[in-house]
Amino acid sequence: MSETEKRALACEVRAEMEEGQPARIIGHGAVFNKRSEMIMGMFKEEIAPGAFDDVLGDDVRALFNHDANFVLGRTRSSTLALSIDAEGLRYEITPPDTQTVRDLVLAPLSRGDITGSSFAFRVAQDGDEWREDEDGLIVRTITRFSRLLDVSPVTYPAYPDAGAAARSLEARCSEIKGLAQRAINQRRARERFLEIIGA
Template sequence: MTIERRTFASDVEHRSAGLNRRLIIGYAYKFRSLSRLMGGFREQILEGAGAESIRRDDIRALLNHDANFVLGRNTAGTLKLAEDSTGLHYEIQADERISYVSDLLIALERGDITHSSFGFRVNAGGQEWAKHEDGFTPLRSINSLTILDVSPVTYPAYLSSESSAV
């Protein structure tokens, strides 16, 4: 099984959500936004690509895609996911009693971390290849994927992604 992760910058807000709880928000991907050049190609996520996965799958929020640093989980109710008109929006209930969560909130507030990413698998028949508008670079368009995680990250593949604390 091949797991692919894409990251990009996004705005994340931080809000108080009860005792020792704040929110980490962001966009893991924005529709039709191009990735950085990755191994000789660029890619984009098309509208609705993750909608079925959001309804069906057990998805985690991780810090920098590291399974040792779980921030939330949709099946636990600590991660909310939705594709809106912009892309894949997420909201994590950040419990500051967890040391790495507290550290992440500080990094988000300082602007040290401002982007997001997502781990995924492309579903069968879920991609199309064409040439980028430059006429040379291959362009991968993904229309169906299984989301494994969303992550505030240091180094994004998608510069349009966002993450912040509110």
């Protein structure tokens, strides 16, 4: 079963086209310290600064809508550049100069029809922390990735509901939900015990 996950954001991604220069697509695949919407109705997620430190040297692809048949760039060929800034994981793509890319990607980006960005990743072992916040929500903080597979401008910035990644995450969520509830129950039991003994 695949451990690959994808996240999509409704954040700025834009096309820059200057006379006599190759077109560029610029955006953020991920942002730091901002909570996601509910994922699978079970938890929210945030990414800690430093989480990408081990994967910036990976051979990453830039895809359109995570479609491996629609490659826009690649770090190995220097048509995709990744960097970290104060906001998060920034990418800059120099896409192929083809009519297909101009029609299906650059024109909709320029018009503002496509505004989302996404990235596909694997979390490192012990690279995430789960907790319950003050509102009773389960929050996953990713502190370290083991692999960055792709960054993508996307038409629909939403978590995918189907596929191996969703099934893998769903199984992990069930396990985490049980662990989180046990931890909460244990904490309440300890607090009650300390109340009883007057400590």
